Amino acid sequence: TQLLEQSPQFLSIQEGENLTVYCNSSSVFSSLQWYRQEPGEGPVLLVTVVTGGEVKKLKRLTFQFGDARKDSSLHITAAQPGDTGLYLCAGAGIQGAQKLVFGQGTRLTINP
Amino acid sequence: KAGVTQTPRYLIKTRGQQVTLSCSPISGHRSVSWYQQTPGQGLQFLFEYFSETQRNKGNFPGRFSGRQFSNSRSEMNVSTLELGDSALYLCASTRLAGPTGELFFGEGSRLTVL
Numbered sequence: 001t002q003l004l005e006q007s008p009q010f011l012s013i014q015e016g017e018n019l020t021v022y023c024n025s026s027s028v029f030s031s032l033q034w035y036r037q038e039p040g041e042g043p044v045l046l047v048t049v050v051t052g053g054e055v056k057k058l059k060r061l062t063f064q065f066g067d068a069r070k071d072s073s074l075h076i077t078a079a080q081p082g083d084t085g086l087y088l089c090a091g092a093g094i095q096g097a098q099k100l101v102f103g104q105g106t107r108l109t110i111n112p
Numbered sequence: 113k114a115g116v117t118q119t120p121r122y123l124i125k126t127r128g129q130q131v132t133l134s135c136s137p138i139s140g141h142r143s144v145s146w147y148q149q150t151p152g153q154g155l156q157f158l159f160e161y162f163s164e165t166q167r168n169k170g171n172f173p174g175r176f177s178g179r180q181f182s183n184s185r186s187e188m189n190v191s192t193l194e195l196g197d198s199a200l201y202l203c204a205s206t207r208l209a210g211p212t213g214e215l216f217f218g219e220g221s222r223l224t225v226l
Contacts (some may be wrong), residue, residue: 033214042116042202045147079198088155090215099145099168102216104154 003027004091012109016078021106023089024071027046030093034063035080037086050079079110116141116218118203124224130191133221137184137205143167144186145215146178149200158201161186162209190223198225 007022021096023032031050035043047056049065049072056063060083076083086107090100117136125131137144146158161180178188184186184205190197200222204215 035215040219042204042219043215044217045214080136090155099157099160099170101157102147102155 001040003101004089006087006089006103006106006107008087009073009104010107012111013079014111015079015080019079021074021076021087023069023073023103025090026070027091028069028093030069032065032069033090034074034093035088035090037088037105038084043086043088051061064076071097076108079108081110081112084108084110115215116203116205116216118123118218118221120221122222122224124226125193126226127193127195128213129193130189131193132187132189133203133222133223135186135188135202135203135205135218137186137203138216141205141207141211141216142184143206143213144180145206146186146188147202147204148163148172149202149220150198155202158188160209186193193225196226198223 001023005024013019033048034046036046037043047063052067052069054065060077064073086105088105089103092100119134143162145160147155148158149155154206158172159166159178164180175191180186200220202217202220204217208214
């Protein structure tokens with residue numbers, strides 16, 4: 001059983017479309033991070049959210065932390081081929097754990 | 113500044129052998145964590161070292177071990193390899209220990225067990 005569930009697991013859309021990726025848990029996080037991993041590379045941090053209800057924007061990417069700090073979403077506007085990659089959410093402080101717990105990831109493909 | 117360096121990048125082993133992977137963290141980073149990444153399980157936490165001490169350990173068998181040296185470089189060892197150990201092993205460093213800081217990942221060591 002995954003402590004963090006990401007959905008969808010796979011998403012393939014056309015350039016210019018919008019999309020949302022979800023990260024859900026039954027547990028409360030103290031903070032949540034989103035990473036992007038490209039083929040042949042390690043994950044790279046995109047954002048950290050800490051406060052319930054927090055919204056952060058990174059160019060065309062909008063990250064939201066749920067009010068109860070149990071879920072998060074990543075919304076991409078006008079997706080581009082460069083957005084292709086594996087998107088991972090990682091929660092800190094789940095069930096008191098002193099380590100980051102990762103979701104299984106959403107593999108996103110943006111077709112030109 | 114130089115990023116996290118992992119060696120080797122690729123390796124092939126056979127069942128029953130053992131393997132040692134190396135990780136050099138970013139200069140000034142004292143915490144090193146190791147993760148196993150597979151298509152089915154995603155990123156699974158192996159262990160974290162800080163100042164040469166193991167601070168945290170994931171749910172992996174004792175065949176998986178690690179250590180950290182005084183210069184913060186870390187190694188992980190897998191003994192008696194099994195087919196299911198085939199995976200990308202990622203090392204990440206942070207300045208401080210604990211789960212809240214940004215993890216800086218290396219490119220990984222891809223292990224194939226035949």
